[in-house]
Amino acid sequence: MLHVAEAARVSVATVSALINGTATVSPGLSQRIEQAIRDIGYKRNAIARSLKMGTTRTIGLTVPHITNPFFTDVVSVIQQAFDRAGYAVMLCCTDEDLNTQDDQIRLLLDRMVDGLIVARVGDGAILKRIVDDANVPVVLLDRVCEGVDTDAVVLDNQRAVFDAITHLIDLGHRRIGYISGSFDISPMHDRMTGYREALQAAGLPVESELVRFGNFHEVDGYNATMQLLSLHDRPSAIFSANNPMVIGTMKAIRDIGLSCPEDISVACFDDFPWSDVFQPQLTTVAQPVKAIGEQAANLLLDRLAGNRDAPPRKLTLKGRLMIRNSCRPLGAPLGAIAQSVSA
Amino acid sequence: MLHVAEAARVSVATVSALINGTATVSPGLSQRIEQAIRDIGYKRNAIARSLKMGTTRTIGLTVPHITNPFFTDVVSVIQQAFDRAGYAVMLCCTDEDLNTQDDQIRLLLDRMVDGLIVARVGDGAILKRIVDDANVPVVLLDRVCEGVDTDAVVLDNQRAVFDAITHLIDLGHRRIGYISGSFDISPMHDRMTGYREALQAAGLPVESELVRFGNFHEVDGYNATMQLLSLHDRPSAIFSANNPMVIGTMKAIRDIGLSCPEDISVACFDDFPWSDVFQPQLTTVAQPVKAIGEQAANLLLDRLAGNRDAPPRKLTLKGRLMIRNSCRPLGAPLGAIAQSVSA
DNA sequence: AGAGGGCGATGAAACGTTTCGAAAATGATG
């Protein structure tokens, strides 16, 4: 900018005024300055600007795993929304690890991000402390956190799983295996509650041998399914509480020599693009990923636009049960499967 | 830092020296300063530091679509690598749009990223200009760009497709449909070449009615497949040059009332995690995503470590044909499919 | 014609660091 000012024989203040439109500058000088900018190929240094202005027009986004298709989609939507608004997005993946998450959030705050969208991991206490003394707005995504009073976008997980399990019960299933992630994040807790309540509402017992825990990865789903399938009285259906784990479930079913849905029905949380072109077509709980991402972005953009003092807003969206042919009616002949399928 | 200095009754220079370890400071002062840092809860402002140092420890990463599983995986690996190295990653998605890409790269450069990893889009001329006068190292990912002489990591696309098409020919297929992305990015060109050469090597004609173009999205694959399937003499196999488009292919096959592999064989570029748990299990060309991501990260990290003058390095990795049951031997009875499957 | 008002341009301070040369303190040596 100094060079531009010299070339145009004006002061840097005038150049700044022209670039930002913060004051009127006469046509003559404007032209000289614009010419100088072109000649020199001047680009404003956003770092210096950030330092002076105290804002970076950059936000931080941390998710557990970008390869989990739910997060892939949400990240994609959020990225687009902020791109439109002229913000850059710094992406971090915590790999479900608490320390990694803390480090990354600190890294982001050091870099003076203007805001944060966090799909948290692990215990909320440290997150709370970090967020409290960071002076930027934070939006919690997918996973809320008691004690951390801030904007959030979540799914009605309990209801969604309730509906899914009820669907299985309606099909005649009585022993329904359930594979959960660990309880220290809210959705896993709520989903489990939905499972339990659906069984109770149907007058069925909640048997602990039918509930297994994993750490969100494919291998965890595999192991859990192996255990369920080797039970003395094995379940006729399995519900997996996230998407990567259901891959493990399908592999376990294949490896043990069973097939879905003939021998065992499967449903899971989170839809994915391939779900209705391959067999079996998985019955899933589809999250409204587009809405989730956009709402999260909007909440943060609203804070960034200056609406700092509004009370925390918590948006709860509804999941949608996508009924396909991976769950068969129990007792009905196999040919009846087709009838239970809806597009 | 000023506050810390005052609290510890030293100069800011001393505080800086202690924090960065750039000079020895006596035990007495060290203790006072550290105490003050704790008391005040001081965090170094990375923006101010960047301005002074001329480095942000942040890199820019642009890909066409993060929802394309190939890019999802590569982004994930790259992100991890830079996270380990203490760098932040700014992610942009160009949506295969040239102008978006230009805007985003400019945005990143304005923010003084230390380096750039680009899976480019469209014409390379503008990219070249941007990269030339940006003074940061650039690594091209997946898609090279003649005229842009810089580090790059790509796949041997030609060979990979050659192998895949040859596999189809070996199975007895003679009319093989091919769905390509547009030619202005190098891999699509090379993949097409592989297709053509495989046919020629087998003494088969290259028929233009069997080659269709799309813009990388599912809907393009759908339309292209519809066209191929309504040909007077329809192909017995279809190869789709990327992953999102093959979903469209499968949907078109389903919608038209055919089934794979009984009526038509399908293979495609890019593997995905579900490929061997659902039916049909797609025969794919798997890219070594982990290696691609890590090599790209390493090339850039090496430049960032100071190795600026080394000549451009171009790494070419090999794809791997994953033979599954979505391609059936022509002429053989259906039962023979199982024999053509390898784990 | 002189005063006042509005507009356009500018100089300089500030944002929070790092760094360099100089000053001060310390220790060793004659």
Next chain:
DNA sequence: CATCATTTTCGAAACGTTTCATCGCCCTCT
């Protein structure tokens, strides 16, 4: 004890912006 060498500390400039108070100019009004 004076001198010198060495170590530790510090003041101030610089990074590239934005912003505010000021200044000069021209126009208008009495």
